Amino acid sequence: xxxxxxxxGGEQGEGIESVGEILTKVLSQKGFNLxxxxxxxxxxxxxHSDFNLRVSSGxxxxxxxxxxxxxxxxxxxxxxxxxxxxxxxxxxxxxSKSVNPNNFADLPEDALIIEAPFQQLALECGNSIxxxxxxxxxxxxxxxxxxxxxxxxxxxxxSKKGIKIVEMNIEAFEKGxxxxxxxxxxxIPLVPVTDSRxxxxxxxxxxxxxxxxxxxxxxxxxxxxxxSEILENLIKIMPEYGGIVVQAEDELCSVAMAIGASxxxxxxxxxxxxxxxxxxxxxxxxxxxxxxxxxxxxTQRGGPSSGLATKMEQSDLTAMLGGTHGExxxxxxxxxxxxxxxxxxxxxxxxxxxxxxxxxxxxxxxxATSKQSTEILDTRKFEMDRGKRVTDEDLLLQEAKVFDRxxxxxxxxxxRTIPGQKYGTHHATGIEHGETGHPTEDPINRKKMMIKxxxxxxSVTIGEDIKVEGVAEDILIIGFGSTYGAIKEACEQFQASxxxxxxxxxxxxxxxxAKQLERLVSMARQVIVVENNYSGQLANVxxxxxxxxxxxxxxxxxxxxxxxxxxxxxxxxxxx
Amino acid sequence: xxxLKDYRMDIKPNWCPGxxxxxxLAAIQKVAVNLNIxxxxxxxxxxxxxxGRISGYVNAYTMHTMHGRALATAQGVKLANPDLHxxxxxxDGDGFGIGLNHFxxxxxxxxxxxxxxxxxxxxxxxxxxxxxxSPQGMETKSSPGGNPEQPINPxxxxxxxxxxxxxxxxxxxxxxxxxxxxxxxxxxxxxxINVFSPCVTFNKVLTYEYFKKNLVNLDEKxxxxxxxxxxxxxxxxxxxxxxxGLLYKQERKTLTESLPKGSxxxxxxxxxxxxxxxMKEKLIxxxx
Ligand SMILES: Cc1ncc(C[n+]2csc(CCOP(=O)(O)OP(=O)(O)O)c2C)c(N)n1
Ligand code: SF4
Ligand SMILES: [Mg+2]
Numbered sequence: 128x129x130x131x132x133x134x135x136g137g138e139q140g141e142g143i144e145s146v147g148e149i150l151t152k153v154l155s156q157k158g159f160n161l162x163x164x165x166x167x168x169x170x171x172x173x174x175h176s177d178f179n180l181r182v183s184s185g186x187x188x189x190x191x192x193x194x195x196x197x198x199x200x201x202x203x204x205x206x207x208x209x210x211x212x213x214x215x216x217x218x219x220x221x222x223s224k225s226v227n228p229n230n231f232a233d234l235p236e237d238a239l240i241i242e243a244p245f246q247q248l249a250l251e252c253g254n255s256i257x258x259x260x261x262x263x264x265x266x267x268x269x270x271x272x273x274x275x276x277x278x279x280x281x282x283x284x285x286s287k288k289g290i291k292i293v294e295m296n297i298e299a300f301e302k303g304x305x306x307x308x309x310x311x312x313x314x315i316p317l318v319p320v321t322d323s324r325x326x327x328x329x330x331x332x333x334x335x336x337x338x339x340x341x342x343x344x345x346x347x348x349x350x351x352x353x354x355s356e357i358l359e360n361l362i363k364i365m366p367e368y369g370g371i372v373v374q375a376e377d378e379l380c381s382v383a384m385a386i387g388a389s390x391x392x393x394x395x396x397x398x399x400x401x402x403x404x405x406x407x408x409x410x411x412x413x414x415x416x417x418x419x420x421x422x423x424x425x426t427q428r429g430g431p432s433s434g435l436a437t438k439m440e441q442s443d444l445t446a447m448l449g450g451t452h453g454e455x456x457x458x459x460x461x462x463x464x465x466x467x468x469x470x471x472x473x474x475x476x477x478x479x480x481x482x483x484x485x486x487x488x489x490x491x492x493x494x495a496t497s498k499q500s501t502e503i504l505d506t507r508k509f510e511m512d513r514g515k516r517v518t519d520e521d522l523l524l525q526e527a528k529v530f531d532r533x534x535x536x537x538x539x540x541x542x543r544t545i546p547g548q549k550y551g552t553h554h555a556t557g558i559e560h561g562e563t564g565h566p567t568e569d570p571i572n573r574k575k576m577m578i579k580x581x582x583x584x585x586s587v588t589i590g591e592d593i594k595v596e597g598v599a600e601d602i603l604i605i606g607f608g609s610t611y612g613a614i615k616e617a618c619e620q621f622q623a624s625x626x627x628x629x630x631x632x633x634x635x636x637x638x639x640x641a642k643q644l645e646r647l648v649s650m651a652r653q654v655i656v657v658e659n660n661y662s663g664q665l666a667n668v669x670x671x672x673x674x675x676x677x678x679x680x681x682x683x684x685x686x687x688x689x690x691x692x693x694x695x696x697x698x699x700x701x702x703x
Numbered sequence: 704x705x706x707l708k709d710y711r712m713d714i715k716p717n718w719c720p721g722x723x724x725x726x727x728l729a730a731i732q733k734v735a736v737n738l739n740i741x742x743x744x745x746x747x748x749x750x751x752x753x754x755g756r757i758s759g760y761v762n763a764y765t766m767h768t769m770h771g772r773a774l775a776t777a778q779g780v781k782l783a784n785p786d787l788h789x790x791x792x793x794x795d796g797d798g799f800g801i802g803l804n805h806f807x808x809x810x811x812x813x814x815x816x817x818x819x820x821x822x823x824x825x826x827x828x829x830x831x832x833x834x835x836x837s838p839q840g841m842e843t844k845s846s847p848g849g850n851p852e853q854p855i856n857p858x859x860x861x862x863x864x865x866x867x868x869x870x871x872x873x874x875x876x877x878x879x880x881x882x883x884x885x886x887x888x889x890x891x892x893x894x895x896i897n898v899f900s901p902c903v904t905f906n907k908v909l910t911y912e913y914f915k916k917n918l919v920n921l922d923e924k925x926x927x928x929x930x931x932x933x934x935x936x937x938x939x940x941x942x943x944x945x946x947x948g949l950l951y952k953q954e955r956k957t958l959t960e961s962l963p964k965g966s967x968x969x970x971x972x973x974x975x976x977x978x979x980x981x982m983k984e985k986l987i988x989x990x991x
Contacts, residue, residue, distance in 0.1 A: 155991070328990040336986055342976045344969065345783055367985070369969025371782050371962060376808040380775040383768065387748065387779025390766055391787065392972030395779065409769055417766070504987050511975040529712070529762060545972060546764035546780070546787050549743045554759050556767035565714055565759055 129184050131270070131317055132192040134209055135262060136177030137201025137225075139167075142259030147178040149263055149284065153276045154182055155327040155500060158319035162188045162612070163327075164497040167437045175204035185320040189464055189499065190612025193691050196314065197269065199262050200226050201245065210234050218314060220265060222246055222258070241312065248302040257299035264303025271316040274304055326501045330468040330494040330609075331356040333501070334424055335364070337472025338396060340509045343422070344370030345388035345395035347381035349403060352436045353495045354426040357398040378406040382423065386410060389420050390555065392545035394476050398424035400492075401434060404443050408450040411485050415455025415580065417555040417564075418533065418541065420479035420514075422472075424488040426495035427608075429687055438687030439492045441608055442660035447487045448637055448668065454577070456584040458482065459636040461489040463594065463611035465499040467634070473509040474589050480514035482584050483540065489636060491659070493689060494609035515542045522550040529553055531562040535575060539583035584638055592633075592640035595647065597622065599629030602699060603651035605644075607633040607665055610657050610690050617695035633665070641672035653702060654678045657695060661685045709742045710735055712762050723874030723900030723911075724754050724821050730881045731790060731819070732761060737881075738888060740788050748777040750793030750802065752828045754821035754900070757792050771802030778814045783970050785959060788888065789816040796826045799835040799855050806857075810864035810893050815957045817887040817894045820857065821874075823902035824909050831905035841908055858939045858950060861895045862932065868894035869935070869951040871944070873918055874901065875911050879947055882922075886949065892957050899947075914945075921948030 135146050144165070151161055160183040167176050179191045194214035200206050200221040213219070213235045220243040221228070234240060243265060245258035260281065267277050278297055285293045307313070328336075335357055338346070346365065348358035362372040370393075375381035381397045388395035399407065404425050414421040427443045429435025447459050458478050462468040471488060479486040522530070522544065532553035534541045541562075544551025554564035559576060561567045594611075597618050604614045614630050621628030631647050633640070648654050648669075656666035656679060663681035670676050682698045684690055710732040718724050735745060747765040749758035750773035758765040764787075768776045777791035798806050798820045809818065825843060826832040832845035836857065840849040861869045868890040872880040880898065887894035899914050919942055921927055928934055935951040959967050978986065 324991060326987055326990040332990060336990070339986060340978050340983075342971050344971045345779065347779065364986070366963040366965040368982070369965055369967065369971075371959075371967050371970070373778075373782065373958075375775070376804055379772060380805055380808070383772040383775035384779035384782070386768075387766075387776035387781075388783035388970075389779075390764075390776070391746065391780045391783035391970075393783040393970045395783070410772065413769055503991070504983060506978040506983055509977065511977070513975060516973075546746045546784060547743055547972075549741070552742050552762050552764055554765045554767065556759060557769065558767065565712075 130188070130192070131182045131197070131314070132195045132214070133180045133182065133197045133266060134177055134195045134205070135199040136175060136205030136208070139174040139176045141201050142256065143176055143178050146259045146263055147180065149277065149280050150180060150266065151327050151498065152280050153272070155325055156276065158322035158325070159184060159317065160187050160500040161327055162191060162497065162499050164191050164493065175202060177205055177208070182317060184317045187500065188612065189615060190692070193693060197266065199265070201258070202226065203230065206230070206234070213238055218269065218312070241310070243306065248306065249299050252299040252302065253295050257296055260296045260299035261303035264300040265307050268304040268307035269312055269314050271313055274300070324503055326503055327498055328465060328501065329356070329496055329498045330462070330465050330490055331426070331496065332360060333465045333469035334398070334472055334488065334490070335360040336504060337469040339364060339368055340504065340506060341394065341473040341476040342511045343394040343396050343472070343476060344368065345385065345393045346370070346397065347373040347375045347384040348398050349375050349378050349381050351400050351403050353428060353492045354398045354400045354403070354424065356495070357424060378403040379410070382407040382410040382421070386414055386419055386421055390546070394420070394480070396422040396424065398426070400426045400428050401430045401443065402432070404446050404450065408446070411457070412451035412453060412455055413557045414485040415451070415457060416557045418483040418580065419555065420483055421485040422475045422479050422488065423485060424490055427489065427491040435687045439689055440659050440685060440687070441491050442664065442685070444489065444636065444660070444664040444668070447489055454581060456482065456484040456580050457637060458484060458486040458584060458587055459489050460486065460589060461607045461634055461636050462494060463608055463632050463634065465494070466501045468494060469501070469504065470508050477512040478587060481512055481540070482587060483514065483543065484584060489608065491608045497609065515540055517542045517544050517548070517551065519548060522548055526550055529563045532564050533560060533576070534562050535579060538586070539579040587635070587638050589635050592635040593643050593647070594632040594634055595629065597629030598627055599631070599647065599651045600627035601652050602626060602628040603647055603654045604628065604630045604657060604695060605633065605654065605665070605669065606630070606657040607636060610659065613690040613692050614657055614695065616692040620692060620696055639668065639672050644669065645673050648673050648675055648678065651678070653680070653699070655680050655682050655695065655699060657682045657690060659684050659690070705736050705739050705741050707732060707736050710762050712760050714760060716760050717756065718753060719904045721903040722753065723823060723898070723902070724757060726874040726877050726880060727792070727819060727821055727898055727900055728757055728760055730877055730884055734881055734885045734888060737885060744786065744788055746777070746780045746787045746789045748773050748780060748789065748791045750797035752794035752797050752826070753902070754792065754794040754827070755797060771797055771800070772805065773797065774802060774805040774809045774818060777816050778809055778812065781814050781816050782959065782967065784972050785815070785967065790819065790888070791816055792819040792821065794827065795820060795822040795824060795836045796834045799857050799860070803835070803855070807860065807864040810861055810866035810895065812958050813865070813867055813892045813955060815892055815959070817884065817896065819884065819896045819898060821900035822857065822897050823900050823906055825902050825906040827902045827905055838908070843905070856939065856944060857897050858944060859936065862935055862951060866895045866951070867892035867953045867955050870895070870949045871897045871899070871947050873899045873914050873947050875915060876947065879920070879922065883949065890952065892955060917945045919946045921946045921950065
């Protein structure tokens with residue numbers, strides 16, 4: 128066996144998250160490649176939540192599997208949600224204290240269904256809360272891992288709470304382990320291909336690391352799902368690097384604070400989602416007009432309004448592309464893996480300073496909150512390019528009373544001074560202005576300034592503006608963000624059945640890499656644009672840039688659930 | 704040595720002759736010279752309105768931001784570079800209407816900057832609508848039958864929000880105005896100065912004459928103790944806000960001083976940076 132999917136579900140507060148953390152820590156250390164996603168289901172009473180972990184012995188994975196091999200149910204909702212998603216010969220463990228086996232009618236016939244006394248065994252160790260440790264013990268035993276590594280991680284985790292707590296949790300773990308051993312239960316073991324050191328982290332965490340490594344030293348934010356984690360993590364670690372993080376009173380303040388800090392020369396950012404993006408639009412316009420670098424992370428979630436706050440959507444694309452009144456330059460980068468999320472922060476801060484404009488990181492809920500195994504951070508990928516900064520020496524030579532901060536230049540990018548630099552003083556205003564920054568309504572200047580601002584970004588590239596995989600002669604699948612994993616596996620399944628399928632994942636959404644995409648589209652017989660929104664926002668943008676509209680088919684999903692590879696296969700079959 | 708010439712711009716303000724904002728502009732420039740602050744070390748951030756244009760008439764690192772967001776921006780500037788002298792300015796609509804939220808939070812956050820509001824009790828730039836400080840009953844373009852709403856009291860608002868320096872001045876008394884701005888700039892923390900700065904074009908009620916007749920000078924009032932908060936609240940009540948002078952002053956930690964250790968010590972405003980191996984290990988240790 129090359130891979131395995133484990134799902135554990137229960138009510139929120141039953142320690143599902145800890146199971147995920149302990150399990151992934153051990154498996155990651157062993158060298159497995161992992162993908163974990165925590166699902167919050169607000170539809171079901173009692174606040175059900177589950178953790179879906181896909182474990183691969185070899186290749187990297189970017190999406191959950193469609194079927195589970197091992198299901199651990201603390202509540203009925205876990206059974207109801209997953210009964211149609213079990214793999215062949217799966218194992219289902221349930222706690223009869225909270226799950227009624229009379230409702231098991233439509234479970235797969237080949238599944239091994241076992242009543243497991245999680246709560247009972249935990250109580251025997253002193254507290255029913257430890258049933259999650261019992262579950263970990265069972266998973267360890269079933270998959271024939273050595274208990275040692277699990278025990279070490281458990282010890283580590285509880286050591287702060289004292290030896291007694293550590294011992295109780297270890298005992299609970301052992302009870303779970305013994306239970307499956309005594310019953311002679313096991314699944315085919317997975318053996319990792321390599322034992323190379325890896326990181327296992329969420330997109331939010333990756334963007335935090337990326338920001339610090341990129342030299343960002345100021346962040347202001349306002350709590351919002353699913354971006355809050357970025358604020359919380361940065362507040363913890365930024366002081367160690369000499370930076371400042373502020374929880375502002377609202378998004379109007381957080382984005383304005385970031386602009387202020389950036390005006391002063393610091394690399395500054397904010398992170399938000401949906402409603403916060405709406406509130407920030409005026410400031411995005413200011414950043415564009417006064418040519419002050421700004422980085423905004425948008426972890427898109429279900430909209431409009433309060434929408435589906437804990438669910439996946441990619442429906443802010445038009446807001447990021449066109450939000451704010453008037454017209455400004457902007458750059459939109461879209462990471463599709465956790466690794467890209469980390470390194471894109473370096474790219475974003477460099478581009479913001481080079482091009483002196485707002486840069487959006489178009490993330491989404493799944494990318495922000497799912498966790499993936501990723502190579503260890505390579506700091507060499509974070510070389511800071513501070514753009515056209517003027518040196519103190521050059522300013523001394525010029526001795527200008529007011530610096531031409533918005534000077535017209537060949538590449539439309541003006542040299543920049545920052546407060547404290549002698550002979551660098553200037554005015555920055557959102558009112559149309561001349562080269563010193565002071566207001567003017569002169570039509571000739573206005574036209575020149577607009578063209579300068581709008582066209583300076585034409586040369587932007589992030590290297591791989593479109594991630595291309597496979598030869599898309601028959602089918603080209605286009606997407607952006609975290610749908611990459613599902614699209615990639617759909618392509619592989621197409622290829623396995625002899626169809627020449629390939630993917631083109633957009634990494635730079637603005638300025639749009641039109642030429643490259645046009646070529647890819649022209650070479651494919653069928654083009655499917657996959658995205659999590661109602662109107663097909665990406666497909667519509669593509670149609671603005673690509674000639675052959677008839678070829679482009681929209682596959683959208685806006686019910687809060689995630690794309691599976693099979694959704695794409697089914698859709699394509701229906702098309703033919 | 705900083706001179707007035709350094710701070711002057713060759714731009715004629717587009718204010719109406721007689722507008723109170725001229726005095727505020729002159730006062731800020733003179734105080735900066737008195738305190739010997741070099742122009743490149745001053746960041747002057749303003750909001751939107753007639754008053755908001757003020758930053759464009761000063762030669763320094765200046766920024767004319769968004770309606771209501773000047774204080775938010777100014778806090779970001781100061782946090783990023785504590786060596787700068789940061790002044791923030793705007794109108795009553797800017798600060799107490801659309802930007803009131805930031806006013807209250809900047810006051811309690813106590814970032815070290817000076818906030819000057821040119822309070823003309825009217826929306827000047829948009830040509831004469833009522834503002835949050837227009838008196839009840841005042842006729843304006845948007846209250847033709849008289850303002851039906853009770854005005855906000857910026858001084859009590861500042862007191863309640865924890866502002867560590869609160870003063871009120873009048874454009875008709877430049878000497879006191881300068882003195883209060885100077886004290887505000889020397890104060891470590893959030894310093895708020897509300898300036899009665901008459902709009903000669905749209906406010907025919909709260910005029911220079913009106914203020915001259917009605918204002919009491921707190922600075923000359925015997926027995927008044929600006930470190931006493933209860934006394935300050937009372938004074939605002941007693942005078943119906945018709946006073947000038949230092950209302951309240953308190954020494955307390957600024958935000959930067961209250962942040963976790965290390966905060967703000969390496970803001971990289973000018974340097975480049977690359978993570979060394981030790982810092983890298985520290986950064987990634989919780990994710991391996
Ligand atoms: C978001 C937004 N809404 C409205 C305006 C229009 N506007 C510009 S200035 C102003 C009010 C100005 O009044 P105040 O702040 O008291 O300044 P004054 O002109 O009196 O100095 C308004 C409503 C704007 N610029 N931005
Ligand atoms: S309209 Fe009023 S506030 Fe505006 S410049 Fe004229 S006098 Fe001053
Ligand atoms: Mg006003």
